[in-house]
Amino acid sequence: MKASPRPCSIADTLALVGEKYSLLVLREVSLGVRRFDRIARNTGAPRDILTARLKRLVEAGILEKVAYSERPKRYEYRATPAGEELGPVLVTLMAWGDRHLNAEARPVVLEHSCGEVLDPRVICASCGGEADRDHLKHHVRSPGWTTSGPVEDER
Amino acid sequence: MKASPRPCSIADTLALVGEKYSLLVLREVSLGVRRFDRIARNTGAPRDILTARLKRLVEAGILEKVAYSERPKRYEYRATPAGEELGPVLVTLMAWGDRHLNAEARPVVLEHSCGEVLDPRVICASCGGEADRDHLKHHVRSPGWTTSGPVEDER
């Protein structure tokens, strides 16, 4: 994926993991499914595409190859710490789908250590308050990239 | 995008918003950029693709077209409540990119209503505890779709 005009961490992150299947691969790995064949079947990814995605995720430092057998050389894929940190993205995507697409029968349920089914909230780490639209303000740091758009003429 | 083999809200959500540019369109809308031309320039999406993405997001109930001028008929795009609820996905994607790709100079900063720069955390709504890998257990509801894979033979 190509970088997009507006400098933005969302775009940069999607440039790494936004291609088709990448996040599903991560889902499988975080469910404990680490081998090529099974990831291919569980995600539905064609094998050649899966090869490309795994390569990219390994190069990005999100997954790592770990040999689980010499002779024949066989590798499995595990999440690195950076990969684990994408967990919140998966959790929030899943929560949205559970609410808006699979309200009556969630295919996968996450149980929190407190015993309850997880209902995830995003909060501010320093004050603990809810971090939704009403409580956030954007500050665009890049000159010429306010919400009114890019600089038309910077001569 | 096609549905993937494993029944999963992550896959279902990505089937709606996982195509290239869709989440960037949502980012622009949530930054207050609502018009076709400007969304096209700020995301870098080709105009024909943008037309397709907007159509899909409107059909999915994530955006809505609002006329801001009769004669000539002109529309702008706004997030519906369902669209607003994708905010946490954008926030977590941005946080990952800020940490791993733009650590020294974040392009956009979110300020929480408490006055601090937002450092988002995902927590369990019922107990308030951290919702990371160590505190979560997966329960796969679909028969035959444990982490060991699909049913090989269901005759």
Add this chain to the structure above:
DNA sequence: AGCTGAGGGTTTGATAATCCAACTCACTGA
């Protein structure tokens, strides 16, 4: 009336990515 420009798209043709099936290579276990 005619000209220019803005806004919001559609069309066209070339380029690139995806998909799927078949194939390879290196073994293992019966």
Add this chain to the structure above:
DNA sequence: TCAGTGAGTTGGATTATCAAACCCTCAGCT
């Protein structure tokens, strides 16, 4: 020896993306 498994590669057909040009409606000059 022979079938099977795991992890990819390869080739060809299909689909999506891209960039640029085009279209239509109207507003505001002149």
